[in-house]
Amino acid sequence: PRQFFVGGNFKMNGSLESISKIVTTLNEGNITAPTEVVIAPPSLYLLSVKDKIRKEIAVSAQNSYIIASGAFTGEISPHQLKDAGIPWVIIGHSERRTLFGDTDKLVAQKTKTALDAGLSVILCIGETLEERESNKTIAVVEKQLAAVKAEISDWKNVVIAYEPVWAIGTGKVATSAQAQEVHHALRGWLSKEIGQDVAQSTRIIYGGSVSAKNSKELGEHLSHVFQLVRMIAAQPDVDGFLVGGASLKPEFIEIINAGS
Numbered sequence: 162p163r164q165f166f167v168g169g170n171f172k173m174n175g176s177l178e179s180i181s182k183i184v185t186t187l188n189e190g191n192i193t194a195p196t197e198v199v200i201a202p203p204s205l206y207l208l209s210v211k212d213k214i215r216k217e218i219a220v221s222a223q224n225s226y227i228i229a230s231g232a233f234t235g236e237i238s239p240h241q242l243k244d245a246g247i248p249w250v251i252i253g254h255s256e257r258r259t260l261f262g263d264t265d266k267l268v269a270q271k272t273k274t275a276l277d278a279g280l281s282v283i284l285c286i287g288e289t290l291e292e293r294e295s296n297k298t299i300a301v302v303e304k305q306l307a308a309v310k311a312e313i314s315d316w317k318n319v320v321i322a323y324e325p326v327w328a329i330g331t332g333k334v335a336t337s338a339q340a341q342e343v344h345h346a347l348r349g350w351l352s353k354e355i356g357q358d359v360a361q362s363t364r365i366i367y368g369g370s371v372s373a374k375n376s377k378e379l380g381e382h383l384s385h386v387f388q389l390v391r392m393i394a395a396q397p398d399v400d401g402f403l404v405g406g407a408s409l410k411p412e413f414i415e416i417i418n419a420g421s
């Protein structure tokens with residue numbers, strides 16, 4: 162039994178005021194599901210969020226570097242995250258890969274350094290639209306994981322986030338069948354390449370346009386997107402979500418509760 166996991170990736174959004182409001186909303190929200198919840202505000206706000214957020218919700222950085230300290234202006238040390246009491250880091254987000262040159266190898270090295278520093282890692286992988294349309298999806302995500310396998314042996318503190326690039330920020334959520342197919346393949350890869358135990362215990366979460374809309378506005382009826390999201394959550398190999406835009410809104414609580 163894998164605990165349902167929901168991450169909120171704020172990306173480079175928010176202000177002191179708006180993030181403080183999000184924290185208040187989350188602190189007052191009715192979390193009814195036994196979901197592990199982690200939010201990733203921009204690094205500037207990590208400490209203040211950590212101090213104010215309810216104890217059921219952990220905080221995460223959005224990136225960290227491959228070295229503990231030194232002359233690396235502008236980078237974030239995983240050891241300093243650990244020192245500051247930040248337990249999680251997102252590594253390999255597609256925006257890091259496409260905009261900031263994080264290669265499969267660098268992502269793997271960042272994962273290793275973060276784990277060695279004592280952090281838990283949300284490791285992001287996923288294919289572009291072009292790769293999907295040329296039937297390379299499974300090959301791409303397996304190659305991204307294989308690079309990590311070359312660097313680490315202990316997967317205990319890793320959550321894998323499957324985020325198809327074409328679904329991120331586009332409003333185009335994957336179908337439950339598309340998500341399940343890839344998650345199943347990833348679990349198969351873990352079983353074959355790492356071991357049956359790791360395959361059974363590792364959370365594989367889905368990211369890309371996950372949203373609830375506001376079901377209150379719609380009365381008793383769930384929004385169309387949220388129905389799709391709940392169908393994804395019900396798939397046997399889907400263990401949660403990594404949420405971008407909707408994690409900045411009150412509907413994030415409904416997504417947290419979607420696993421029950």
Ligand code: 13P
Pocket residue numbers: 170254324328329330331332368369370371403404405406407
């Ligand atoms: P959206 O939920 O805004 O599509 O972003 C997904 C994502 O990239 C989470 O890391």
